[in-house]
Amino acid sequence: MTDRSGTAAAVRLRGASIGYDDVPIVRDVDLTVRHGEAVAVLGSNGSGKTTLARGLLGLATVLDGEVELLGAPVGRLRERGRVGYVPQRHTVSGAVPATVREVVTVGRLPRRGLFGRLGPSDRAAVGEAIAAVGLADRMEEPVASLSGGQQRRVLVARALAAQPELLVMDEPTAGVDAASQDALAEVLTRASAAGTTLLVVTHETGPLAGVLSRAVVVDHGRISYDGPLGGAEAPSGSWSDDHCGPPAEPVGRGYRLDQPSVTTRAARPATGGH
Structure with a gap:
């Protein structure tokens, strides 16, 4: 799969319509992202920017047109580990206690499968991913003991552990502290x-302005701008949150590329007993 310049493309959409059930949110979109590019997807509340990204991951349904990811039609990529995903949720929460290492190790499953044995190279990738987000000294600590910003960095490390060729992130800097934003910028730069x-x-383009070079602006389900990041900036340097579609990530009719979640005890309500 190549673009018009002959350069291999990581993502390509042609006449693509994406939505939930049979309702299109993104309509007739053409987009090519070349390997190695760093692209911001911007747009106001309800514009469709999140739905566009979810269509690449099987979390929203491709209703029409063509969507290709790393050379394969969406849903047919055999090596799931080639794509990393950081979801919009800010923390790791739930009922199962887990350490930072255990959560990040989940990121290797797309490379090995649910029943594949993890080897030295997998353990090394996990350690490197945790170190990359600045949490090497917290590796054996429960995720529940971390701040919200640090938990967000754990989710980034989980995606990085697969050593992906393409990394898709949904609002990675929203609701996290400045230190975590700086750490994320450094990780993405590398x-x-x-x-x-x-x-x-x-x-929030500001924290990642040194990394992202291209912007795609989604407006009412269509791309209204595609060019240098600076040309797409809102006066304040930020855009409103986009919550297109259902608030929870829908399953839809496509495949799910998001990684299995590992949760912690922190969010369990007290019910008494053991």
Whole structure:
């Protein structure tokens, strides 16, 4: 799969319509993202920017047109580990206690499968991913003991552990502290320099302005701007949050590329007993 210049494309949409059930949110979109690019997907509340990204991951349904990811039609990519995903939720929560290492290790499953044995290279990738987000000294601590910003960094490390060629992130800087935003910017700078393609849905371009070079603005389900990041900036340097579609990530009719979640005890309500 190549673009018109002959350069291989990581993402390509042609006449694509994406939505939930049979209702299109994104309509007739043409978009090509080349390998190694760092692209911000911007748009106002309800514009469709999150739905566009979800269509690449099987979390929204491709209703019409063509969507290709790393050379394969969406849903047919055999090596799921080639794509990393950081969801919009800010923390790791739930009922099962887990350490930072255990959560990030889940990121290796797309490379090995649910029943594949993890080897030394997998353990090394996990350690490197945790170190990359600045949490090497918290590796054996329960995720529940971390701040919200640190838990967000754990989710980033989980995606990085698969050593993906394409990394899709949904609002990675929203609701986290400045230190975590700076750490994320450093991580993405290194990932981009190593050749990882970045597709970042965000309403805060400022923290990642040094990493993202191209912007795609989605307006009423269509792309209204595609060019240098600076040319798409809102006066305040930010855009409103986009909550297109259902608030929870819908399953839809496509495949799910998001990784299995590992949760912690922190969010369990007290019910008494053991």
